[in-house]
Each structure stands twice: as structure tokens, then as C-alpha cells.
Amino acid sequence: MSERNTVLRSLHDVGLAAWFGGSLMGAVGLNGAAKAQGENWEQGARIASAGWAIWTPVNAVAIGVHLVGSSGLLAANAARVATQQGVAASTIAKTLLTGAALAATAYSRVLGKKIELASSDNPSDAEKSARHPLDTGKAERQLACAQWIVPALTGGLLILNALHGEQQRPAQQLHGMWQRYRTLAPHMPMPNWHLSR
Template sequence: MAGRQTLIRTLHDAGLAAWFGGSLFGAVGLNGAAAAASDPSERTKIASAGWGKWAPVNAVALAAHTVGGIGLIAGNAGRVATQKGAGKNTVIKSVITLVAMGVTGYSGLQGVKLGKNSPTPAAGATEPSAQTPQEAAQAQKRLKVLQWTIPALTGVLLVMTVQQGEQQKPSQIAKGLIDRVRS
């Protein structure tokens, strides 16, 4: 690893933190607050407006995380290729990142469907009522699962980021290189 990587680490970590934190807040805070609206027809409208305001920030967070991740892989390519466990961790983390991005994009599409049907009567932001139109109800049912899938996946990415940081300790690099030579 040549030189300091402060900027790319910041992009990677701050982007992931915003992605994780924003999705968790949205599921708990925004959707919970929208469900508390006294007028059932306002619940989807409030949630859709909030998620719409968050979408550009979330896009910047994903872009920052992606640029930072690519920079970290490039800056640590030698260690990733030679240290036992580093390459496998990087591949798994990359796959989970791509899945999380896909789920985030799909969730956004479901949010757009819900927004097109808003305002509509609903029990909550992700809970349809008997009066909710079918297209909106289907989007809500999908969003009910997706709202928890995104923080779960990004939470795993946070843990893997910590694991990769541990792998970069000099004692772990030496151990990984020795284990690689032995096997």
C-alpha cells in the first residue's frame, strides 16, 4: 500500500455511513412518522415526499462509497492479491455492495410507483389498507421488506469494512503473508 488514502477512505466510509444511516432512519423515523399522520390519505404522500428529498443525497452517498471502494481496491491491490483472506473478503464485499445497490435502486422504483399513486389511503407508509389501490399496495408490500433489507445489507458492509481495517494492521499483514506462503 503506497501512501495515505485519507480522501478515498473518507469517501468510502462516509458514503457507506450515509447510505446505512439514511436507510435506517427512513425505515424507522420517516416511515414511522408518516404512519402517524391523522389523515390516512396523507401517509403515502408524506413518506414519498421524504424519500424523494433523500434520493439525491443517497445517490451522492452511493457514488462516494463506490469511488472510495474502487480507490481502496486499487490502492491495496498488492495486499489484496497476496495476503491470505484479503482477496476473498474484497470479492464478497464487492458482491454484497452490488446487491445492496440493486436493492436500493429497486426500492427507489417502488417508491416512485407509490409516489405516483399518492395521496392514497393507507394504514402506513408501507402498510396498505383495504382502500389502497392495487398498484400502490403492491409497491407498499415490497417496500415493507426492502426498507429493512437495505440497512441489513449495508450493516454487513460496515462490519466487513471494519474487518478489512483489521486486516491492514501490520501484524495481520505479516500473518496473512506467512499463511499464504505456507499454504
Template sequence: MSERHTALRSMHDLGLAAWFGGSLMGAFGVNGGAARINDSTQRLPVASAGWAKWTPVNAAAIGAHLAGAVGELVTESPRVAAQAGVGRASSVKTALTVSALAVTGYSRLLGMKLEKAGNPPVDGTTEPNHSTPSNVASVQRQMKVLQWAVPALTGALIVVTAYMGEQQKPGQVLRGMLGRAGTLGSMKGIGKMAMTGMTGRKMAMSGR
């Protein structure tokens, strides 16, 4: 548990930072900046071009994060089993990661649809106007929600990661291991009491 895994931690943290930061900048910067273009028919193409340029970088960041996360999970598996609370935090982190991946992937599919839409008049990347085709407007309304869902989920991942980092402090590790040992001891004690009770009942019945 005292071994260092700097490369894995760096991949995990840098990948997650780029994933979170890129999605937040995209929502504020790319989408927000495109909405300021005077020509309403150029707002969507400009934003789509920006997101398309970012996609390969984002994919590499996500890949690095996942590789680091899996590597950390493998190297920390003894502590996950021995320290109370670590397994629960790992489950929460996994659920957030899967959700963030799903939302990111679906957002990209919607983004590709907007890229192929051409240059319809819009108020913004995620804001249609009265002249926007209905199929494009439908995709934009979905993107308006999803553009904030990705930074929200990845931001939550950063918080959980920070919490799990606190769990690695020596005092937290000791308390967690003692807590796990106490839980197991309690379960064994309950099982022993149950077995003793059953034995006593059998003896009483035999005495009758």
C-alpha cells in the same frame, strides 16, 4: 502498503455511513412518522415527499462510497494478492455492495410508483388497509421487506469493512503473507512429489 489514502477512505466511509444511516432513519423516521398522521390519505404522500428529498443526497453518498471503494481496491491490490484472506474478504464485500445497490435501486423504483399513486387511504407507508387499491397494496408489501433489507446489507458492509481494517494491522499482514507463502509452498511441494512419482514409475516400467 504504508502510503496513506485519507481522501479515498473518507469517501468510502462517509458515503457508506450516509447510505446506512439514511436508510435506517427512513424506515424508522420517515415511514414511522408518516403512519402517525391522522388523515390516512396523507400518510403516503408525506412519506413519498420525504424519500424524494433524500434521494439526491443518497445517490451522492452511494457515488462517493463506490469511488472510494474502487480507489481503495486499486491501491490495496498488491496486498490483496500477497496476503491470505484479503481476497476472500474483498469478494464478500463486493457481493454485499452489488446486492445493496440492487435492493436500493429497486426500492427507489417502487417508491416512485407510490409517489404516482396519489393519496389512497393507507395505515402506513408500507401498510395497506382494506380501502387501499390492490396495486398500491402490492407495492407496499414489497417495500415493507426492502426497507429493512437496505440497512441490513449496508450494515453488513460496515462490519466487513471493520474486519478488513483489522487485516491491515502489521501482525495480521505478516501472518497473512506467511500463510499465503506457506500455501504456495505446499502446492509446489505437492506438484514436485507428483512429478517425482511419475518419473519413478516411468523408470520402473523401463526396467521391466
């Protein structure tokens, strides 16, 4: 019951921490600094775009590291997911939240790239932007929303991660496995150890 998966947990947690922390810092600090320092919309957008462009490869690595850790932990805990009451539900919730966070991150990058092209003073970027006209006000509102959704979703993943940690306590595992067994065999009597918890 108490196998160690230190490397997988580290990959999972460090990747998620970077994904959450980077997205929150970007939404609060980078975007706020860009607005404060930019003399006009284009300059502010260029500052923010430059910062997000530098962060993107680091974020991609963090997400990849988190997904490797998550997949490894899922494989290592497959028996618990199948036999402990509540673990499958929290695992499904975590998977759905991860998918939503990935989608929001990708959508933010697509919008950010469009705004980067629209605000660029590079002639070749201006040509690319002209081929795909953009309502910058609408795109900026959507981007601001998406950039806040990412830390909200990854924060939710951190909360589910805490729940998974609680579910791994030996007493919780035993109780959860017994509850799972009872759902499969509802006429079994409840043992004394459960009543005296």
C-alpha cells in the same frame, strides 16, 4: 505496508455512513412518522414519498462517493488483495454485498415512485398511475421489506469494513502473507515468529 489513503478512506466511510444512516432513519423515522401523521393511506404515502424524494439525490451522492472511495482503495490495496490470505475473500464478499445493496436501493426507489404516483392528488400523476395499475398493498409490503434490506446490507458492509481494518494491522498483514505463501508452497517450514505469536 503503511501507505496512507486518507482521502479515499474518507470518501468510502462517509459515503457508506450516509447510505446506511439515511436508509435506517428513513425505514424507522420517516416511514413511522408518515404512518402516524397520515389520516389515511394516501396521505401517509404522500408524506413518506415526499421525504424519500428529498433524500434520493443526497443518497445518490453518498453512494457515488462511497463507490469512488471503494474503487480507489481496491486499486491502492491490489497487492494486498493478491498476496494476503483472507483479503481477497473479504473483498469479494464486500463487492457482492455492495451489488446487493445497490440493487435493493434501486428496487426501493422504483417501488417508492410507483406508490408516490398512486397516492398523488396531482391529476397528471393519476393518469400515469392509471396506465400502470398497481396493487398498492402488495407494493407497500415489498417496499417495506426492501427498505429494511438496505440498512441490513449496508450494515454488513460496515462490518466487513471493520474486518478490512483489522486485516491491515502489520502483524495481520505479515501473518496473512505468510499463510498465502504457504498455500502456494505447502512444504515450507513454519518460522519461529509465527509459533510465538
